[in-house]
Amino acid sequence: MFATIHMIFVNAHADGRFLDEIATRGVPYILVNRRAGAHPSVTCDDCLGGRPAAEHLLALGHRRLAVIAGEPHPGTSTDRAAGFVDRWEPSSPAASTTRTCCIAHF
Incomplete structure (x- = not known):
């Protein structure tokens, strides 16, 4: 065997x-x-994965937000947040108010 x-x-x-x-x-x-x-x-394309969430919120009319992501260590959270922000900022006149925060263990 x-x-x-x-x-x-x-x-x-x-x-x-x-x-x-x-x-x-x-x-x-x-x-x-x-x-x-x-x-x-x-792996999946985590950066691309953040885009649909931004598109959904934009379609609902939201223009100001804060992004709360998970731990930065694995990269998946930061990549998804980056994809979200990359899609959000060109479309939002209030892009300067976008904030990203990484929080562990939530």
Whole structure:
């Protein structure tokens, strides 16, 4: 019998040293919804993902807002917030009032 070990990581806090160690040992793995250098990953376009939320709020007539994003470490929150702001600011005359705040553990 052969034992096969494959790993799927979904933890946003797996650091590069740990991933380097797994790669060095030859264990097959993939990161889900996280990018970390040259490590293999499957992700979505988080920046593009923020745009529909901005378009929806603009269509409802909203013109002033604050963006509250999650922890900046994984990048997904900041990328989504950036996509939102990139779509919002050119369309809103009150763009100068847009604020982005990153909050952990909400």
